[in-house]
Amino acid sequence: MPWWGPVAVELPVTERSRGSDESYATGGSRGVSDVSIDESDRPAKAAKLTESPAILPQIILEVPGCNVTESDKIQGTYRPVSTCHHDKPVYKKLGPDTTNSYIYFSKRGGGACCWWFGPEVGGDEVWAFNAGCDMDNPLAPPAVGWRATHDGSVDDRLQIMTIGGGHSRISSSSNCEETCQTLQQALSVERKERERLELALQEEVRKVAAAKVTKRFWKDRRKAERERRDLVEDALAQAQETLRDFENLLAAEREKVQVAEKKIEEMQDQYSARLEGQKQISRMDGNRGACWQYEERGGWHAVTPEGNDQMHQAYLSYLRDPTCHNRFATISVAGVDRQVDYELMTQKRCGTNKVRRIRILPGVPKQWLTTAACLLQQTDQLQSFYVNITDDSYIHDKVREVLQFTGHGQDGSQQCSCMKTATVKSVHRIENWKLWQAYKLRRQILRMGHSSQGVWVTPVPLDLDAFDAGCGVSTIMTNNQGVFDCGETLALDIDEKILLHGTSWDCVNSIVCSGFDHRTCHRGMYGDGVYFASAACKSHQYTCKDHKYACDCKCERALIIARVALGDAYYAKETRYKERRPPVRNSKCGVTYDSIVVNPGPINGHHNAAQVHQEFVICQMEQAYPCYVVKYQV
Secondary structure, X not given: OOXXXXXXXXXXXXXXXXXXXXXXXXXXXXXXXXXXXXXXXXXXXXXXXXXXXXXXXXXXXXXXXXOOXXXXXXXXXXXXXXXXXXXXXXXXXXXXXXXXXXXXXXXXXXXXXXXXXXXXXXXXXXXXXXXXXXXXXXXXXXXXXXXXXXXXXXXXXXXXXXXXXXXXEOOOOOOHHHHHHXXXXXXXXXXXXXXXXXXXXXXXXXXXXXXXXXXXXXHHHHHHHHHHHHHHHHHHHHHHHHHHHHHHHHHHHHHHHHHHHHHHHHHHHHHHHHHHHHHHHHHHHHHOOOEEEEEEOOEEEEOOHHHXXXXXXXXXXXXXXXXXXXXXXXXXXXXXXXEEEOOOOEEEXXXXXXXXXXXXXXXXXXXXXXXXXXXXXXXXXXXXXXXXXOOOHHHHHHHHHHHHHOOOOOOOOOHHHHHHHXXXXXXXXXXXXXXXXXXXXXXXHHHHHHHHHOOOOOOOOOOOOOOEOOOOEOOHHHHOOOOXXXXXXXXXXXXXXXXXXXXXXXXHHHHHHHOOOHHHOOOOXXXXXXXXXXXXXXXXXXOOOOOOOOOOOOOOEEEEEEEEEOOOEXXXXXXXXXXXXXXXXXXXXXXXXXXXXXXXXXXXXXXXXXXXXXXXXXXXXXXXXXXXXXXXXX
């Protein structure tokens, strides 16, 4: 008995009117745009429905999905029923869904033949159609090329997989997930059918046993045994295939475990490096970067870390209250007691009474004039941070050179040419102990991060936006890096640079007191951060509180000459509005670049399509230090 034998399906054939002649000629409810169907093409449904041939192909159709609104009605598993339409099988959707769904073939006059999706065979309502055919299996609908009825366009997702009929075909455009789901559904249908067949076979065997043992009975029984053996062999082959799948899955899981273990090791290394960095920061924060030394045999030697911390805490108490009681302190290191006199700056070893001189190094640039005692007692009083440069004409000349000749200051065709007349009103060196120590800590953190990540920093070139006035491109910022370093050599391993930052004079005190704050930036083209430049004409655009371009207003303006630790920089090729940090350098652990560099040239998303000036962006408050504040006018 063939598997489709007992299936008896009553096809819902209706005789409803197909609507007006005008709507049917233009596609009607089917929405067909490229297949012409006139009134004479309507199929006589009652005459077209015929009984299926004695033998139908064992075909199961699987529709994974589609893009039309009737997707839930179309997708599913279909199998042929006992009725044909226009000499082609009719396929009905399987499942508990109460809505009928059929795939059927219809011939029309003029040679137009189509396969249709609809709730009834030959009905007015259809959901999709296909005028093609399957060259490999003429009794099955085509796999691709189905058109949605609402606009007549080909639906790429609406594809039919045919299982049985001597072959199985799957569209190459189907993705793996949909194919696996389809195969699983088809396998479930086959299993149910096999169970039904086994029950029918058992019933036949019982009937034959009840009717006496005959030669036919034993022949049928041997046949049944052979079939059962084939089923067992098939089941065994399937079990072996399943076992291979599980072995592959196990290998993949083992690989994932190895990757996870490697990642854990990397995270442990990063945590250890971060913990060591925190320990170093804690030790440095304890004495605020100050280093105590003692004199012996004509040279100065550093006090041990334990003794350094004790001496520094006692010295801070002495500075707060320099009385006789606080003048002396006993320092115990490695079982040896020494008495320190902070007024005479000496220490005496208890027991031998050996006296030697001591001193404190505040750990600041050599050109700073503020004493260590004053630096350690600095508060938020602004006058303690400003040191007026009045007796150094060399610094003033270099500042004037930076104002007038960097960038496009000498280009008469640009607004930047107003910088030709820039005059220096004052130059102050900023000696802020707290900001300097925070900047030093940030530099150390950058070094530790580069060491743990294996990062090698390549220096960023400057003066890329310099104007060629006929005597060669200016390299003023490149040549004057050492002029404004305050006697502290710039660190090459973290690409430390002297850069420019422009602001109105009213905002200077906030930066001098608390440092550069990236949180005040809200509309940065390359992210929310602190922006620097290598050309004074670019910084000049932000020095007037009334204009945001290179104006020539006669207001007092401020140019801050700053040390900036660029570290491992990201070179931007696109705008980065509303971004709050640099791009990620290492996607595995989420480590970002240290800064952003924007060189002149094409930039995606730029309102002018290209960047004119060179810019630098940092997103950490402690990554820059204001070395000099210049007051000027144009």
